[in-house]
Amino acid sequence: MSIQSETAAAAAPARLREIDELPAPPGLPFVGNLLQVDRARIHQQVERWVHEYGPYFRFQLGSRRILAIADHATMGALLRDRPDGFRRTKRLAEISAEIGSAVGVFGAEGEAWKRQRRMVMAGFDPRHLRAYFPSLVAVSERLGGRWGRAADAGAAIDLQADLMRYTVDTVAGLAFGAEVNTLESDADVIQQHLDKIFPALFRRMFAALPTWRWWKSPADRELDRSVAAVGAAIQGFVAAARARLEDPARRAAPKNLLEAMIVAADDPQSGITPSEVHGNVLTMLLAGEDTTANSLAWAIWLLFSHPECLARARAEIDERAGDPAAWTIDDFAKLDYVEACANETLRLRPVVPFLMLQALRETSVAGIRIPVDTLIWGALRSDSLREEFFEEATLFRPERWLGADVAHGATSANRVAMPFGAGPRVCPGRHLAMLEIKMALAVLLGRFEIVDVAARSGGEPLEELSFTMSPEPLTLRLRRRR
Numbered sequence: 001m002s003i004q005s006e007t008a009a010a011a012a013p014a015r016l017r018e019i020d021e022l023p024a025p026p027g028l029p030f031v032g033n034l035l036q037v038d039r040a041r042i043h044q045q046v047e048r049w050v051h052e053y054g055p056y057f058r059f060q061l062g063s064r065r066i067l068a069i070a071d072h073a074t075m076g077a078l079l080r081d082r083p084d085g086f087r088r089t090k091r092l093a094e095i096s097a098e099i100g101s102a103v104g105v106f107g108a109e110g111e112a113w114k115r116q117r118r119m120v121m122a123g124f125d126p127r128h129l130r131a132y133f134p135s136l137v138a139v140s141e142r143l144g145g146r147w148g149r150a151a152d153a154g155a156a157i158d159l160q161a162d163l164m165r166y167t168v169d170t171v172a173g174l175a176f177g178a179e180v181n182t183l184e185s186d187a188d189v190i191q192q193h194l195d196k197i198f199p200a201l202f203r204r205m206f207a208a209l210p211t212w213r214w215w216k217s218p219a220d221r222e223l224d225r226s227v228a229a230v231g232a233a234i235q236g237f238v239a240a241a242r243a244r245l246e247d248p249a250r251r252a253a254p255k256n257l258l259e260a261m262i263v264a265a266d267d268p269q270s271g272i273t274p275s276e277v278h279g280n281v282l283t284m285l286l287a288g289e290d291t292t293a294n295s296l297a298w299a300i301w302l303l304f305s306h307p308e309c310l311a312r313a314r315a316e317i318d319e320r321a322g323d324p325a326a327w328t329i330d331d332f333a334k335l336d337y338v339e340a341c342a343n344e345t346l347r348l349r350p351v352v353p354f355l356m357l358q359a360l361r362e363t364s365v366a367g368i369r370i371p372v373d374t375l376i377w378g379a380l381r382s383d384s385l386r387e388e389f390f391e392e393a394t395l396f397r398p399e400r401w402l403g404a405d406v407a408h409g410a411t412s413a414n415r416v417a418m419p420f421g422a423g424p425r426v427c428p429g430r431h432l433a434m435l436e437i438k439m440a441l442a443v444l445l446g447r448f449e450i451v452d453v454a455a456r457s458g459g460e461p462l463e464e465l466s467f468t469m470s471p472e473p474l475t476l477r478l479r480r481r482r
């Protein structure tokens with residue numbers, strides 16, 4: 001079986017090219033290109049190589065040879081050929097297992113993934129979101145309350161930290177039925193431990209040597225402590241859900257993903273195991289926290305640095321009479337310009353700027369032979385920044401997502417940008433994420449003037465990769481409007 005993009009198919013030579021015949025940035029013996037890349041900005045290095053070598057090339061990180069693909073159509077086809085043709089990398093699975101993380105839907109493969117995916121999709125479907133909407137409003141109110149107190153005190157807000165409280169409170173409520181309310185707490189919160197896990201996974205993914213297998217550095221020991229603390233919190237969520245399921249009516253109609261998974265795990269025929277329940281609670285916390293919080297942080301920075309766009313987004317929010325706390329879910333659906341701002345943010349500053357895959361069977365891609373186990377780096381942002389696909393591609397222009405044929409335009413543009421991935425493993429949290437982004441922006445722009453958004457380095461925020469791509473830490477200052 002082979003995968004060809006439309007453009008690549010026309011140009012495909014009769015004989016398949018070997019990966020070793022592709023252009024490659026010059027590297028050193030043994031380490032390859034490892035010393036040329038700064039781990040925190042490796043995605044930008046690969047994007048520079050795309051400019052130099054084109055949409056298909058190879059690079060080498062230590063002993064690992066990687067095929068880079070920047071053509072969105074080809075990459076989309078690969079993403080759709082899952083779970084049978086391609087998987088997430090074996091290294092990610094090994095490293096996750098080593099830190100003691102049970103496997104959830106993000107890391108699962110084959111039949112286990114299919115079983116878990118079905119349950120996760122049901123937990124995040126639009127009907128469920130609608131039922132949970134009043135709780136979402138309560139969480140966004142708490143974010144507004146926290147920011148109101150900071151505005152009154154003239155205090156600087158650690159933007160990402162507050163947004164992560166918002167996203168974790170939301171996911172815990174929606175997926176586990178738990179009211180963690182970290183937005184109104186200044187105690188030791190679960191986020192402080194979650195924050196250690198992604199960077200550690202990412203560090204180990206790209207480490208030249210697995211030093212943690214030989215001795216534990218202070219960072220490795222801190223990671224162990226954080227994994228244990230998150231594990232204890234997860235056991236708490238599971239115990240509370242089990243207590244609610246003592247009620248036979250609740251057991252017959254579980255109200256959230258965690259309850260549905262526990263009921264399934266209690267039935268030996270279901271194939272869902274207690275370890276998968278644990279793995280999916282961790283997955284939802286990790287996948288739902290950083291991604292949405294950092295996308296919001298990028299959106300707030302981009303709006304602050306484009307006052308005309310901010311004014312238009314605010315006008316749309318003000319147009320809907322009253323405070324966002326009284327809106328319905330359908331009111332949020334009508335915020336077309338705010339949604340366009342979110343789409344434009346995800347295009348320019350995708351928090352997942354690349355996806356790695358590994359081939360499960362021999363195939364060919366755009367005339368290149370792909371042996372089993374080939375590692376593929378999908379440079380997802382490259383085409384999003386090309387004039388061929390987006391006019392004035394490097395500029396923040398939310399209007400490009402509007403127009404007479406909005407739905408169609410947005411769909412085809414998102415086929416290029418793919419901020420939520422594509423195919424059967426496309427992000428199941430995307431509807432929730434968009435709603436969370438709109439609700440937080442409605443609270444922010446509706447109630448406050450943004451006095452300042454400042455990056456640590458003083459200018460445009462640097463992109464920092466640690467599994468997801470975040471802006472460097474941002475400080476927000478607000479003044480009340482009403």
Ligand code: HEM
Pocket residue numbers: 079105106107117120171283284285287288289291292295351352355418419420421422423424425426427428429430432433434
């Ligand atoms: C703006 C916010 C978000 C972005 C940009 C984002 C992006 C992504 C991307 C790129 C993937 C990989 C898709 C693929 O392999 O094709 C993914 C997977 C996933 N995301 Fe999200 N995500 C976001 C929010 C969320 C939220 C809020 C949740 C849930 C609470 C979530 C849960 C997941 C899960 C469970 C997967 C794994 C799906 C699978 O492997 O079947 N994400 N996300």
